[in-house]
Amino acid sequence: MTITGESGDDERVTVRDVAARAGVSATTVSRVIKGDYPVAQATRTRVLRAMRELDYVLNVHARALSGASTKMVAFVLDDVTGPSFAYVAKGVEQQATAEGRLCMVCTTHGDPARELAVVEAMREQRADAVILVGGGSLDDTYRERMTHFAHALDKAGSRLVLCGRPPLGDNVPTTVVEYDNEGGAYAMTSHLLSQGHRRIVLLGADWQGDTSTTKRDRVYGYVRAHESFGITYAPDLIIPAGFGRADGYEQTRRLIARGAVFTAVFAATDMVAIGVLAALREAGIRVPEDVSLAGYDDIPFAADLEPGLTTVRIPTEELGRTAVRLALNRGEPQHVVLGTHIVVRDSVRPPIRNQVS
Amino acid sequence: MTITGESGDDERVTVRDVAARAGVSATTVSRVIKGDYPVAQATRTRVLRAMRELDYVLNVHARALSGASTKMVAFVLDDVTGPSFAYVAKGVEQQATAEGRLCMVCTTHGDPARELAVVEAMREQRADAVILVGGGSLDDTYRERMTHFAHALDKAGSRLVLCGRPPLGDNVPTTVVEYDNEGGAYAMTSHLLSQGHRRIVLLGADWQGDTSTTKRDRVYGYVRAHESFGITYAPDLIIPAGFGRADGYEQTRRLIARGAVFTAVFAATDMVAIGVLAALREAGIRVPEDVSLAGYDDIPFAADLEPGLTTVRIPTEELGRTAVRLALNRGEPQHVVLGTHIVVRDSVRPPIRNQVS
DNA sequence: CTTACCGTAGTTACCGGTTTCTACATGTGC
DNA sequence: GCACATGTAGAAACCGGTAACTACGGTAAG
Numbered sequence: 001m002t003i004t005g006e007s008g009d010d011e012r013v014t015v016r017d018v019a020a021r022a023g024v025s026a027t028t029v030s031r032v033i034k035g036d037y038p039v040a041q042a043t044r045t046r047v048l049r050a051m052r053e054l055d056y057v058l059n060v061h062a063r064a065l066s067g068a069s070t071k072m073v074a075f076v077l078d079d080v081t082g083p084s085f086a087y088v089a090k091g092v093e094q095q096a097t098a099e100g101r102l103c104m105v106c107t108t109h110g111d112p113a114r115e116l117a118v119v120e121a122m123r124e125q126r127a128d129a130v131i132l133v134g135g136g137s138l139d140d141t142y143r144e145r146m147t148h149f150a151h152a153l154d155k156a157g158s159r160l161v162l163c164g165r166p167p168l169g170d171n172v173p174t175t176v177v178e179y180d181n182e183g184g185a186y187a188m189t190s191h192l193l194s195q196g197h198r199r200i201v202l203l204g205a206d207w208q209g210d211t212s213t214t215k216r217d218r219v220y221g222y223v224r225a226h227e228s229f230g231i232t233y234a235p236d237l238i239i240p241a242g243f244g245r246a247d248g249y250e251q252t253r254r255l256i257a258r259g260a261v262f263t264a265v266f267a268a269t270d271m272v273a274i275g276v277l278a279a280l281r282e283a284g285i286r287v288p289e290d291v292s293l294a295g296y297d298d299i300p301f302a303a304d305l306e307p308g309l310t311t312v313r314i315p316t317e318e319l320g321r322t323a324v325r326l327a328l329n330r331g332e333p334q335h336v337v338l339g340t341h342i343v344v345r346d347s348v349r350p351p352i353r354n355q356v357s
Numbered sequence: 358m359t360i361t362g363e364s365g366d367d368e369r370v371t372v373r374d375v376a377a378r379a380g381v382s383a384t385t386v387s388r389v390i391k392g393d394y395p396v397a398q399a400t401r402t403r404v405l406r407a408m409r410e411l412d413y414v415l416n417v418h419a420r421a422l423s424g425a426s427t428k429m430v431a432f433v434l435d436d437v438t439g440p441s442f443a444y445v446a447k448g449v450e451q452q453a454t455a456e457g458r459l460c461m462v463c464t465t466h467g468d469p470a471r472e473l474a475v476v477e478a479m480r481e482q483r484a485d486a487v488i489l490v491g492g493g494s495l496d497d498t499y500r501e502r503m504t505h506f507a508h509a510l511d512k513a514g515s516r517l518v519l520c521g522r523p524p525l526g527d528n529v530p531t532t533v534v535e536y537d538n539e540g541g542a543y544a545m546t547s548h549l550l551s552q553g554h555r556r557i558v559l560l561g562a563d564w565q566g567d568t569s570t571t572k573r574d575r576v577y578g579y580v581r582a583h584e585s586f587g588i589t590y591a592p593d594l595i596i597p598a599g600f601g602r603a604d605g606y607e608q609t610r611r612l613i614a615r616g617a618v619f620t621a622v623f624a625a626t627d628m629v630a631i632g633v634l635a636a637l638r639e640a641g642i643r644v645p646e647d648v649s650l651a652g653y654d655d656i657p658f659a660a661d662l663e664p665g666l667t668t669v670r671i672p673t674e675e676l677g678r679t680a681v682r683l684a685l686n687r688g689e690p691q692h693v694v695l696g697t698h699i700v701v702r703d704s705v706r707p708p709i710r711n712q713v714s
Numbered sequence: 715c716t717t718a719c720c721g722t723a724g725t726t727a728c729c730g731g732t733t734t735c736t737a738c739a740t741g742t743g744c
Numbered sequence: 745g746c747a748c749a750t751g752t753a754g755a756a757a758c759c760g761g762t763a764a765c766t767a768c769g770g771t772a773a774g
Contacts, residue, residue, distance in 0.1 A: 011512065014730055025754045030731055040752060055509060057480045061427070062730035064418040065759045072461075080446045081657075086438045093437060093464050102478060104429075105462045107450050121459060123414045152412060155368065245657070274661050300438075300602070304631050306663035371760055382724045387762055397722065419760035422729045718773075725766075733758080742749075 013054045022050035033058065064126060073324060074104040074122040075163075076115060077133040082243070083271070083299040084316050088133050088163060091320020099328050101128060110212075112137035119149050119160075129159045129175075129327035133320075135214030136165040142210075143168060150174045159330075163323040164314075165213045167335065176335045177323045181214060184312035184340035185221025186228075188266060188294050191310075191342055193229045196350045197264040197292060199237060203251055203276060204268030206240035215240075218268055218296065237262060241272065248275025256283050263291060263351035270295035270302050270311055277305065277347075288349035298343050308345030315339070370411045379407035390415065421483060430681060431461040431479040432520075433472060434490040439600070440628070440656040441673050445490050445520060448677020456685050458485060467569075469494035476506050476517075486516045486532075486684035490677075492571030493522040499567075500525060507531045516687075520680040522570045524692065533692045534680045538571060541669035541697035542578025543585075545623060545651050548667075548699055550586045553707045554621040554649060556594060560608055560633060561625030563597035572597075575625050575653065594619060598629065605632025613640050620648060620708035627652035627659050627668055634662065634704075645706035655700050665702030672696070 015029040022029065024043060031037040032047040039047075050056075064070045073096050077085045089105065096103050104127065106118040115132070122130045130153060137143070147168050150160040154173035161175040168174060185205075192200050205211075205218040219238060226233040239255070241247040248267055252275065255262075265280075267273035273295035280287055287293045287307060295302060295311035302309040315338050326332050372386040379386065381400060388394040389404040396404075407413075421427045430453045434442045446462070453460050461484065463475040472489070479487045487510060494500070504525050507517040511530035518532040525531060542562075549557050562568075562575040576595060583590040596612065598604040605624055609632065612619075622637075624630035630652035637644055644650045644664060652659060652668035659666040672695050683689050 012730090015732095016730080026731075027733085027754060028752090030733090031753090034732085038751065043752080057477075057509075059422070059483065059730055060481045061418040061421040061483065062759090063732075065416070065422055065730080065761095066732045067759065068732080070418070080437065080450060081440075081443045083438075083440075086443050089437045089462075090464075093462065097464075102482070103462050105446075105450065105460050107447075107454075120414075124417045125459070126416065126418065152414075245661075274658075278661065301631075301658045301661075304602075304635065304658075305661065369760090372762095373760080383761075384725080384763090385723060388723090391762085395721065400722085416760055419729090420762075422731095422760080423762045424729065425762080716774085718771100720769105720771085722769095723767085726764090728763085729761095731759095733756100735754105735756090737752100737754080739752085740750080742747100744745105744747090 013056045014059075015056075018047065018050045018054055018056050021054060022046045069128055070126045071101050072104060072125065072127045073101045073129045073131060073327070074106065074125065074127040075131040075133055075320075076106045076108060076118050076122075078110050079107055080105065083301070084269070084297040084314065085133060087316035088320040088323075091317035091322075092131060092133075092163075092324055093320075094317070095321040095324035099324065101324070101328070112139060112142045116142065116145055116149075119146070123149070123152065123156070123158075126156070127158060129161055129324065131161040131163050131320075131323050131327065132165065133163045133323075134165065135212030136162065137210055137212060138216065139210040147172050159327040161323045161327045163319055166217075174334070175323065175327045177319055177326060177338070178336070179314050179319060179338045180340045181217040182221040182224070184296065184314070184342075185218040185266075186225045187221075187340070187342050188296070188310075188312050189222045189225035190228065191344075192264050192266060192292065192294060192348065193225060193231065195292070195348060198231065198351075199234065199262040199264075201237045201239060201255065201260070201262045201265045202268065203239045203255075203265055204241040204243060204247060204272040206238060208240065211240070215268065222266065236260075241268070243269045243271060245271045245275040245278075248272035248277075249279045250275070252276045252279035253283075256280075256285070264294065264348070265291060266294045266296075268296055270297045270299045270309060273309055273311070274301075274305065277309075288347050290352075292348040292351070294348055302343070303345065305347075307347045310345045310348040311343055312340050313343045370413045371416075372413075375404065375407045375411055375413050378411060379403045426485055427483045428458050429461060429482065429484045430458045430486045430488060430684070431463065431482065431484040432488040432490055432677075433463045433465060433475050433479075435467050436464055437462065440658070441626070441654040441671065442490060444673035445677040445680075448674035448679075449488060449490075449520075449681055450677075451674070452678040452681035456681065458681070458685070469496060469499045473499065473502055473506075476503070480506070480509065480513070480515075483513070484515060486518055486681065488518040488520050488677075488680050488684065489522065490520045490680075491522065492569030493519065494567055494569060495573065496567040504529050516684040518680045518684045520676055523574075531691070532680065532684045534676055534683060534695070535693070536671050536676060536695045537697045538574040539578040539581070541653065541671070541699075542575040542623075543582045544578075544697070544699050545653070545667075545669050546579045546582030547585065548701075549621050549623060549649065549651060549705065550582060550588065552649070552705060555588065555708075556591065556619040556621075558612065558617070558619045558622045559595045559625065560612075560622055561596070561598045561600060561604060561629040563595060565597070568597070572625065579623065593617075598625075600626045600628060602628045602632040602635075605629035606636045607632070609633045609636035610640075613637075613642070621651070621705070622648060623651045623653075625653055627654045627656045627666060630666055630668070630704075631658075631662065634666075645704050647709075649705040649708065651705055659700070660702065662704075664704045667702045667705040668700055670698050670700045
């Protein structure tokens with residue numbers, strides 16, 4: 001004696017089932033769903049009722065297969081928990097929803113190889129747009145392959161979007177939504193210099209090898225500001241590091257241990273700044289009395305730190321929203337640079353003369 | 358004279374195209390891709406080469422249509438920028454990747470109607486699992502419709518997962534991964550009571566009407582702790598509010614304005630606690646000297662606040678990972694409750710006697 | 715020498731909506 | 745009364761990958 005499976009195995013309901021119940025053809029059901037073709041009121045009502053009674057659910061894969069758009073955008077970022085990334089994600093999600101799209105997320109943990117793999121997966125998914133969030137790798141092979149993807153997606157009617165990183169090249173069909181990354185670093189460095197700081201640690205950015213575009217451009221701004229002020233910067237104060245809290249903490253401890261002399265720290269991200277702050281405090285160094293501290297990103301918590309963190313504001317949400325909007329509406333310009341600006345709080349103060357940290 | 362479109366319109370490459378180039382049948386190409394059927398080495402090589410030369414990209418929709426799993430899990434949350442949600446999201450993404458799945462995200466902004474709509478959309482997508490993150494609505498119609506979805510997804514071979522909220526009912530086929538929400542609130546309230554606090558504001562939770570399960574259970578814990586201590590709590594100290602920083606800030610200002618008497622504030626979330634802290638500080642009330650403050654969630658920034666925030670730790674990432682793992686491996690138990698525990702930092706201290714705030 | 719079987723590859727139908735293209739009532743104009 | 749537009753509905757093919765079934769050369773077993 002066999003027992004019949006309790007959860008009745010997939011009794012998939014198709015348009016044809018609905019059609020049968022409503023006494024019409026599958027075509028008619030399809031037309032009722034899309035609503036783009038005249039269907040008699042009485043027929044429509046019957047079909048709608050049949051759909052309800054059968055608990056019909058459309059199959060997007062069937063629809064996508066027969067040529068329709070997938071109504072999906074993909075976005076690819078380092079880590080969903082990165083506060084600034086999260087806000088870009090929010091903007092993307094918001095705009096995507098507004099444009100009737102669903103969102104896919106993929107994380108790369110900063111691995112360019114994984115980013116490439118993910119973009120390939122998104123090609124398989126036939127996403128309407130693939131949005132790369134955050135700085136990009138500077139590696140040649142990587143850039144070459146990404147360029148290929150840009151062309152391939154374009155040919156397939158989709159779009160590669162670079163959000164928060166510079167274009168791949170002049171004739172690469174991408175949508176680019178950047179912010180003035182270098183300008184923000186320039187402005188903040190200038191701010192510190194104008195307050196009288198002369199030995200400013202830049203922590204978490206570097207321009208050696210294949211770093212990310214984000215790190216490179218923040219160094220450019222730092223260097224350019226020094227040049228504008230006619231001040232030679234000390235290369236040994238540019239400390240490469242990751243973008244996390246732990247990186248800021250660790251490097252600051254090391255800096256203190258090696259007896260480095262500086263009156264200000266410009267952290268490459270607010271997360272790094274938080275780590276710097278913790279390490280400084282731990283060493284009995286007060287901010288801003290003994291050392292000034294500046295961040296980059298203006299994450300929401302920057303204002304709640306003690307002292308309030310002076311930082312560079314990036315229009316994160318707008319970045320995300322714009323990326324989706326431009327990618328989906330090709331009438332608009334396909335390269336936009338959004339502005340950044342300094343948010344002055346309490347963590348920067350002119351240095352005390354003859355300070356030795 | 359017509360100019361040919363520059364971006365050559367979709368020259369989609371199919372298995373049949375690859376087959377033609379390799380001089381084999383479409384089936385063989387399919388078999389090379391899946392690798393589950395013996396194909397002669399020489400043939401495989403030829404097919405692989407053809408795929409590369411044609412830049413072939415698989416179409417997941419066609420594959421999904423012919424019966425295969427979509428290899429996608431969906432997760433639905435209030436807001437990607439909520440720090441604790443973000444960590445659940447991270448766990449989900451991590452485990453999904455480990456199990457060869459892609460992720461879709463949808464946000465609801467706390468609107469139950471939107472949550473229902475989103476789940477319906479996920480049914481259309483034929484997601485392998487639909488993960489609902491965060492507290493659920495207590496509204497009857499909502500629960501009824503969600504129960505229906507649970508059954509429908511189950512019948513379709515998918516799974517509804519409740520992550521961070523209690524089950525819908527005994528015979529509803531869902532995977533539930535909760536944390537001991539009530540227990541955390543109980544422990545923290547007990548901690549405050551044992552320190553001598555007697556007038557503890559619970560800010561951001563309530564149990565009236567159709568609030569969320571999260572808010573309700575945090576009140577339950579608060580109340581039960583008072584009962585355990587044989588202390589009658591003051592209902593007017595339970596202040597309903599949202600889960601954001603602004604809510605904590607606003608309600609605290611109001612509390613101070615109305616001259617409420619309390620020696621501690623138990624904020625329903627750390628974000629609320631940050632708002633409370635800001636309002637308190639603004640009013641010249643010191644934490645923890647004048648008023649103690651506790652939070653819930655243990656977001657990463659809780660430790661970087663000044664003073665460090667005493668709060669309840671939720672295993673957010675594990676919650677997300679577990680949700681995906683259980684949903685995809687039905688051999689495992691389908692209802693798990695993870696523990697919570699207090700993290701003591703510096704924001705709680707015994708109250709000063711005769712304190713009037 | 716025939717039968718059986720293995721390894722490999724092809725044929726064909728199917729998944730579920732959509733999209734022509736066709737069909738057939740009515741109604742309209744001459 | 746005939747030609748023709750209009751409104752509505754159906755039949756069949758198609759999207760691209762896959763599964764079930766068939767086929768065929770070659771070797772091993774009887």
